[in-house]
Amino acid sequence: MTDKGKVKVGIIGSGFEADIHAESFRLMPEEAEVVAVASPTPGNAEKLAKKYGIPRFFTDYRKMLAEKDIEMVTIAAPNYLHAQMTSDIAAAGKHVVCEKPLCMTLEEADAMIDVCRKKGVLLMYAEELFFTPKYVKAKQMADQGAFGRVYMVKQSEKHFGPHADWFWNVEKSGGGVLMDMGCHGIAFCYWFLGRPKIKTVYCQMGTYVHADKTQGEDNSICILEFENGSVGVIEDSWARRGGMDDCIEVYGEGGVTYADLHMGNAMPTYSEYGYGYAVEKAPTTKGWSYPVFEELWNYGFPQEMHHFARCVRGKDQPQATGEDGRLVQEVLYAGYQSAGTGAKVALPFRPKGIKTPIQLWSKPCS
Numbered sequence: 001m002t003d004k005g006k007v008k009v010g011i012i013g014s015g016f017e018a019d020i021h022a023e024s025f026r027l028m029p030e031e032a033e034v035v036a037v038a039s040p041t042p043g044n045a046e047k048l049a050k051k052y053g054i055p056r057f058f059t060d061y062r063k064m065l066a067e068k069d070i071e072m073v074t075i076a077a078p079n080y081l082h083a084q085m086t087s088d089i090a091a092a093g094k095h096v097v098c099e100k101p102l103c104m105t106l107e108e109a110d111a112m113i114d115v116c117r118k119k120g121v122l123l124m125y126a127e128e129l130f131f132t133p134k135y136v137k138a139k140q141m142a143d144q145g146a147f148g149r150v151y152m153v154k155q156s157e158k159h160f161g162p163h164a165d166w167f168w169n170v171e172k173s174g175g176g177v178l179m180d181m182g183c184h185g186i187a188f189c190y191w192f193l194g195r196p197k198i199k200t201v202y203c204q205m206g207t208y209v210h211a212d213k214t215q216g217e218d219n220s221i222c223i224l225e226f227e228n229g230s231v232g233v234i235e236d237s238w239a240r241r242g243g244m245d246d247c248i249e250v251y252g253e254g255g256v257t258y259a260d261l262h263m264g265n266a267m268p269t270y271s272e273y274g275y276g277y278a279v280e281k282a283p284t285t286k287g288w289s290y291p292v293f294e295e296l297w298n299y300g301f302p303q304e305m306h307h308f309a310r311c312v313r314g315k316d317q318p319q320a321t322g323e324d325g326r327l328v329q330e331v332l333y334a335g336y337q338s339a340g341t342g343a344k345v346a347l348p349f350r351p352k353g354i355k356t357p358i359q360l361w362s363k364p365c366s
């Protein structure tokens with residue numbers, strides 16, 4: 001492995017998020033270059049490789065891991081594969097960037113952290129909200145005292161449901177919208193407030209629109225009580241029409257701020273005829289729509305991947321780690337347990353032998 005020059009990156013997956021990883025490295029090419037991609041369906045890795053000029057492509061990611069020059073591998077595959085992939089990447093001596101949510105269970109989270117520590121590689125947790133420019137600005141203002149003592153932070157992400165079948169299959173995803181998008185809000189509130197201990201978790205959820213498709217919840221509300229007296233409120237939906245919405249609200253005794261990545265960050269547009277692309281998961285561009293610009297940059301994906309490459313070179317300390325992912329995982333367990341019992345759940349909450357966090361919704365542990 002070289003210790004200078006651009007970090008050589010391999011991507012696992014060729015779907016939605018793998019494309020975002022490839023595009024992110026293309027947008028900020030100073031620190032890293034993607035040299036390989038692996039995806040099991042014949043032709044898919046090759047297609048992504050051609051689109052981004054990636055020289056090598058594989059159908060078996062283990063073959064990609066045998067390539068000596070690759071130093072960092074990003075996992076953009078379904079949730080149930082994250083733990084095994086992390087173990088294989090670490091065993092090959094390469095640094096890991098794992099998409100959210102970290103994995104399916106707390107046992108897997110522990111094993112991922114352990115194996116990376118033992119093999120001397122970094123486990124970086126791809127939570128782009130830590131890099132989202134508008135949200136970073138809000139945190140900077142809060143840290144400078146703009147709002148005085150912050151007593152409540154809210155984050156919400158909503159659309160009409162994911163693009164791929166595996167998200168709807170709770171055996172592969174681990175849960176519905178709380179698992180898929182609530183993981184962002186949990187990480188966000190925790191990070192925004194400076195990582196205070198979480199005391200309790202309360203959740204309400206239901207499957208209001210998509211019961212024909214999934215056993216997962218398609219709308220969830222989650223309330224976190226922090227040891228420092230602040231509260232986090234996280235609202236997520238797979239049942240909201242009209243494309244993607246992602247926003248935060250920050251309330252302090254001395255001020256307030258609101259930030260919106262989509263509806264309020266776009267050009268309110270009316271078109272009788274439609275046009276190319278409005279925003280992620282928008283079903284149509286006819287009528288009223290909210291076309292975004294610099295979509296990946298506004299999310300923080302390129303900045304996130306740039307930061308992870310710098311961590312590999314020892315230029316930055318990871319700002320989103322396996323430990324962050326494990327904490328989120330524990331809150332997800334507590335969230336499903338709370339929705340199942342109707343009661344607040346105190347942390348630490350580490351029931352053993354859970355296969356999917358969502359099972360705690362229908363069968364809470366005693």
Ligand SMILES: NC(=O)c1ccc[n+]([C@@H]2O[C@H](COP(=O)([O-])OP(=O)(O)OC[C@H]3O[C@@H](n4cnc5c(N)ncnc54)[C@H](O)[C@@H]3O)[C@@H](O)[C@H]2O)c1
Pocket residue numbers: 012013014015016017018038039040041044061075076077078079081099100101126127128164166180
């Ligand atoms: N950070 C974000 O905002 C964000 C957004 C979307 C998805 N994600 C996460 O990214 C991950 C992937 O989601 P997606 O939307 O790209 O899903 P997707 O279905 O679009 O793509 C999944 C990819 O994984 C590949 N894959 C499946 N089995 C594999 C295997 N055994 N080996 C190698 N590759 C395999 C598939 O072929 C496909 O290319 C998930 O964990 C998801 O939660 C994160």
